[in-house]
Amino acid sequence: MPASNSTNRERQRARVAVVAAGIVSPLGFGLRETFASLEQARDCISPVTRFSVAECRCQTAGQIADDRLASEAGSVQRSKRWHRAAQMMVVALRETLEQDPHFRPELAVVGTTSGGMTFGEQYYRSLHTGGRLHGAASLVANYPPQKPVIDAQEAFGISAPCQVIANACASGTNAIGHAFECIRSGRYQRILTGGYDALSELVFVGFDSLQASTAEKCRPFDRGRTGLVLGEGAAIMALENFASAQSRGAKILAEIVGYGISTDNHHLTQPNPNGIGARQAMQGALKSAGLEANRVDYINAHGTATPFNDAAEGKAIADLFANVPVSSTKGMMGHSLGAAGAIEGVIGILALGEQLLPANLHFEEGDAGLPLNIVANEPRRAPIQTVLSNSFGFGGTNASVIFQTNAA
Amino acid sequence: MSIRLAGMGWVTPLGRGIGQVWEALRRGERANTEQVSSPLNERTYPVYRVPQSATATLPPHSRLRRSSAISRFAVAAGLDALEEAGLKLDAEAAARTALVFASANGGVVYTKRFYHEVVETGARAASPLLFPETVFNAPASHLAAILGITGASYTVVGDGAVGLLAMKMAEDLMASEALDQCLVVAAEEVDWLLCDAYRRWRLLRATAPVEPFALPARGTILSEGAGALVLSRAGDVRLEQVDPGSNFARQREAPTHVGRVVANLAGSEIDLVSASANGTFVDEAERRAFAEYCPHARVYPIKGALGEGVGAASLWQVICAGQALRTNTLPTASQTVLHAGEVTVDARVERHAFGRAIVSACGLNQQVAGLALSLAN
Numbered sequence: 001m002p003a004s005n006s007t008n009r010e011r012q013r014a015r016v017a018v019v020a021a022g023i024v025s026p027l028g029f030g031l032r033e034t035f036a037s038l039e040q041a042r043d044c045i046s047p048v049t050r051f052s053v054a055e056c057r058c059q060t061a062g063q064i065a066d067d068r069l070a071s072e073a074g075s076v077q078r079s080k081r082w083h084r085a086a087q088m089m090v091v092a093l094r095e096t097l098e099q100d101p102h103f104r105p106e107l108a109v110v111g112t113t114s115g116g117m118t119f120g121e122q123y124y125r126s127l128h129t130g131g132r133l134h135g136a137a138s139l140v141a142n143y144p145p146q147k148p149v150i151d152a153q154e155a156f157g158i159s160a161p162c163q164v165i166a167n168a169c170a171s172g173t174n175a176i177g178h179a180f181e182c183i184r185s186g187r188y189q190r191i192l193t194g195g196y197d198a199l200s201e202l203v204f205v206g207f208d209s210l211q212a213s214t215a216e217k218c219r220p221f222d223r224g225r226t227g228l229v230l231g232e233g234a235a236i237m238a239l240e241n242f243a244s245a246q247s248r249g250a251k252i253l254a255e256i257v258g259y260g261i262s263t264d265n266h267h268l269t270q271p272n273p274n275g276i277g278a279r280q281a282m283q284g285a286l287k288s289a290g291l292e293a294n295r296v297d298y299i300n301a302h303g304t305a306t307p308f309n310d311a312a313e314g315k316a317i318a319d320l321f322a323n324v325p326v327s328s329t330k331g332m333m334g335h336s337l338g339a340a341g342a343i344e345g346v347i348g349i350l351a352l353g354e355q356l357l358p359a360n361l362h363f364e365e366g367d368a369g370l371p372l373n374i375v376a377n378e379p380r381r382a383p384i385q386t387v388l389s390n391s392f393g394f395g396g397t398n399a400s401v402i403f404q405t406n407a408a
Numbered sequence: 409m410s411i412r413l414a415g416m417g418w419v420t421p422l423g424r425g426i427g428q429v430w431e432a433l434r435r436g437e438r439a440n441t442e443q444v445s446s447p448l449n450e451r452t453y454p455v456y457r458v459p460q461s462a463t464a465t466l467p468p469h470s471r472l473r474r475s476s477a478i479s480r481f482a483v484a485a486g487l488d489a490l491e492e493a494g495l496k497l498d499a500e501a502a503a504r505t506a507l508v509f510a511s512a513n514g515g516v517v518y519t520k521r522f523y524h525e526v527v528e529t530g531a532r533a534a535s536p537l538l539f540p541e542t543v544f545n546a547p548a549s550h551l552a553a554i555l556g557i558t559g560a561s562y563t564v565v566g567d568g569a570v571g572l573l574a575m576k577m578a579e580d581l582m583a584s585e586a587l588d589q590c591l592v593v594a595a596e597e598v599d600w601l602l603c604d605a606y607r608r609w610r611l612l613r614a615t616a617p618v619e620p621f622a623l624p625a626r627g628t629i630l631s632e633g634a635g636a637l638v639l640s641r642a643g644d645v646r647l648e649q650v651d652p653g654s655n656f657a658r659q660r661e662a663p664t665h666v667g668r669v670v671a672n673l674a675g676s677e678i679d680l681v682s683a684s685a686n687g688t689f690v691d692e693a694e695r696r697a698f699a700e701y702c703p704h705a706r707v708y709p710i711k712g713a714l715g716e717g718v719g720a721a722s723l724w725q726v727i728c729a730g731q732a733l734r735t736n737t738l739p740t741a742s743q744t745v746l747h748a749g750e751v752t753v754d755a756r757v758e759r760h761a762f763g764r765a766i767v768s769a770c771g772l773n774q775q776v777a778g779l780a781l782s783l784a785n
Contacts, residue, residue: 010601028785036731042779053531054531055530055531055532056531107652112565113543113544115565120519120523121523123605124520124523124524124527124601125527127446127448127449127601128448128524128527128528130448130449133608134482135604136608137608137609137610140605140608140609141609141773143605144512144565144566144567144773145544145565145566146565146566146567146655146774146775147773147774147775150655150657150774150775153655154657159654159655160654161573161576161652161653161654161655161775161777162566162655163564163566163573163576163577163652164563164564164565164566165563165564165565166514166543166544166545166563166564166565167545167561167563168543168544168545169696174562178562178577178580179439181583181584182580185580185583185584187580187583195481201526201541202519202522202523202526205526205531205534206534206539206542208531208534208537209531209534209535209539210536210540211536213425222676223500225532261560261561262558262559263549263557263558263559263560263561263667264558265549265552265553265556265557265558268471268540268541268546268549268550269540272629280558314451321783383551393545394540394543394546395543395545395546395549395550395552395561395563396549396552396553397545397561
C-alpha cells in the first residue's frame with residue numbers, strides 16, 4: 001500500500017538516533033550483564049527482602065541488590081541521603097555517558113510512577129509511631145519524583161530541565177516517545193530519556209490489594225497466568241538528531257522511527273477487553289514510522305501476566321500482526337512500572353544489536369483462539385531489523401515505540 | 409507557528425471562574441485560611457482551601473464518584489477552560505486534542521489514607537478502591553474519560569515550576585499538525601501531611617498571611633486548587649516562549665538559575681512579571697533577577713492572595729498574566745509589590761497598558777522555569 005501524504009510528511013522530519021544507553025535492573029548492571037541474562041533466559045525473581053510481605057499474596061519481586069547498587073553509584077554519588085532510585089539513575093546515566101562522554105542534553109524526559117516513595121513511607125511510619133525522625137528534611141527533599149533525575153544529572157555536571165512523566169506503567173515508553181517526537185520535530189538536537197522506579201511497600205501492597213500480583217511465577221501470555229510480579233530498575237537513552245550524531249561520528253546503537261500514544265477510557269485500572277487502546281497505540285507507532293505491520297520483526301510486549309492485560313494486548317497484536325515473534329521479558333525481571341518501558345526499550349536495542357529474540361519465561365500454552373508467536377522459554381537467534389515495544393498503564397495510557405537498526 | 413491561550417479555568421481558594429477570581433483579586437481580597445491538624449502529632453497548620461461550592465456543580469460522571477479533591481479541581485478547571493475557549497469536544501475534536509496534566513504532590517489525601525491503613529492494620533487491610541486513586545495520573549485519566557480524549561495524555565510531575573514544564577510539553581506537542589489544541593491542567597490538594605513535611609523543611613509559617621518579598625522571608629502557607637489553559641492556534645494572548653529552565657542544586661544557587669530564565673525571556677520590554685515569590689528563599693532569587701533584568705516591570709506575586717499552590721501555582725500565575733494582558737488591569741496589591749527593583753506597597757486599582765508579560769516559576773525543590781506572553785494583534 002502506498003504511503004499517504006501525511007505519512008510522507010512525517011518521514012521528512014528529522015531522524016532520531018540512540019547514541020548511548022545505560023541500564024540497571026534485576027537482570028544485571030549494564031548492557032553486557034543484561035544481555036548475558038537475556039541470552040541465558042535467567043529468572044531473576046526472588047523473595048522480597050526490602051519490607052515485610054507476610055500479609056501479601058505475592059511474596060516475590062525482581063530486585064536490585066543494595067550493596068552492589070551503593071557500590072556502583074558510590075563513586076559519583078554526592079550524598080548518602082539520596083534515594084536508591086537516584087542511585088539507579090546514576091548507574092544508568094554513567095554507563096550512558098561512558099559511551100558518549102560529550103553528550104550534553106537540552107532536555108531530560110524521564111518516566112516514573114512513584115519517585116522516592118520509600119522515603120514517604122519512612123516519614124509516615126515515623127509519624128505514626130511517634131518516634132523521633134532523624135533527617136526528616138532530607139526525606140522530604142529527596143522524596144519528589146524529579147529528584148533522582150536531578151541528582152543523577154548533577155553527579156555528572158548536567159542541569160538539563162526535567163520533564164518527569166508519570167503515566168503509570170506507560171511512563172518510560174511515553175518518555176522515550178515524547179523525546180523522540182521533540183527531536184523529530186526539529187525543535188531539539190539532544191535529549192536524555194528513560195525511566196526509573198524503585199520497589200516500595202505502598203505500591204507492592206497496592207497491586208496485591210487489587211489481586212493483580214501473583215503468588216506464583218509470572219507467566220506472561222500463558223493460559224494459566226495469575227498475575228504480575230513487581231520489579232525495579234532504571235534505563236537511560238541518549239537521543240540525538242541523526243544527522244548531528246552522524247556528523248560528529250557518534251556511534252549509533254539504533255534509530256527510533258515511530259511512536260504511538262492512546263488513551264483508553266474504559267476503566268482506571270483495566271484495559272478495554274477488545275484491545276482498542278493497545279491497538280491504537282501500535283497503529284499510531286506504525287503510522288508514525290511509515291511502516292506496514294509486516295516490517296516488524298519482534299514485539300517486546302507489555303505482557304504483565306495479568307489475565308486482563310495479556311488478553312487485551314494479545315488480541316490487539318493478533319489483530320494487527322501475522323506471526324510476529326512476541327515476548328514479554330517481565331517473566332525474567334518483573335514489572336518495573338515507570339522504568340519498564342525504558343528497560344524494555346534498551347532490551348529491544350540489545351535484541352537489534354545482537355540479533356536475539358528474548359525469551360518469554362514460564363510459558364506453556366497460550367489463550368484459546370489467540371494466535372501469538374510467543375518466544376517461549378528460550379531465546380531465539382533471528383534476523384531483526386525492527387522492534388516494537390509496548391507499555392500500557394493505569395489510567396488507560398498506552399504507548400508503543402519502534403526501534404530499527406541503523407541499516408534498516 | 410503561533411500558539412495562543414484560547415481559554416482559561418481557575419479553581420482557587422478565592423473561588424472558581426476567571427471573572428469571579430479576578431474581580432476578587434482586583435478588590436484586594438485574600439483567601440481565608442483554615443486550620444488543619446495532624447491526628448498523629450496534634451499539630452495544626454493554616455492552609456488555604458478551595459470552597460466546597462467551587463466544585464459542587466460538576467456534571468455527574470461515574471469517574472467522579474470516588475475521586476479525590478485533586479481530580480475534582482482538575483475537572484472543574486479543565487471544563488471551564490474549554491468553555492471559555494468555546495470548545496465542545498465531539499469525537500473528532502477530542503481526537504485532535506492533547507491533555508497535559510501537572511502536579512507536585514498528586515493525590516496525597518488518598519495516598520496517605522491508603523498507606524495509613526497498611527501501617528495501622530496491615531497489608532490485608534489495604535483498599536483496592538483507594539490504590540488506583542493514589543497514582544499520579546488518576547486525575548488526568550478521569551478528565552480524559554469525561555472529555556472523551558483518546559489520544560495523547562501526559563501527566564508531568566515536579567515542583568512549583570511543573571506547570572510551566574507542562575506548558576513546555578504542550579508547546580512541543582502543538583508542533584504536530586495532528587493537534588488543534590492542547591488542554592493543560594495543573595492541580596494540587598492540600599493536607600496536613602504536606603504541611604508537616606514543609607514545616608520540617610523550614611518553609612512554612614505558622615500564621616497568615618503569606619508576604620511575598622517581605623524581609624525577612626517568614627515562610628509560606630500551602631494552598632490548593634487548579635488552573636487550566638487551552639493552547640490553540642487562535643486566541644487573544646500569544647504564548648511567545650516557554651523556557652524550561654534548569655535545576656539548582658542548592659537554594660543559594662537559585663538566584664543564578666532564575667536570573668538566566670528571566671534574562672532569556674525579558675528581552676527589551678517587559679510590562680509585567682507574574683512572580684512565584686511565596687515568603688521563602690524564592691523571593692530573594694526573584695528579587696535579584698527582576699531588579700537586574702526587568703527593573704521597570706510591575707511585579708505581581710499572586711501567592712500573597714492565594715497561598716502556595718505548589719503544582720497548580722505556576723498555571724495560576726500564567727492565568728493572572730494572561731488576564732492582566734487581556735484587561736489591562738492588575739489586581740489591587742494588598743500585598744507587597746516589587747516595582748523598579750524596590751519593594752513597595754501599592755494599594756491602588758490602576759489601569760495599565762500591558763503588552764508583554766513574563767511568568768517566573770522557582771520551585772521549592774530545585775526546578776526553575778519561565779514563559780513570556782504578549783497580546784495577540
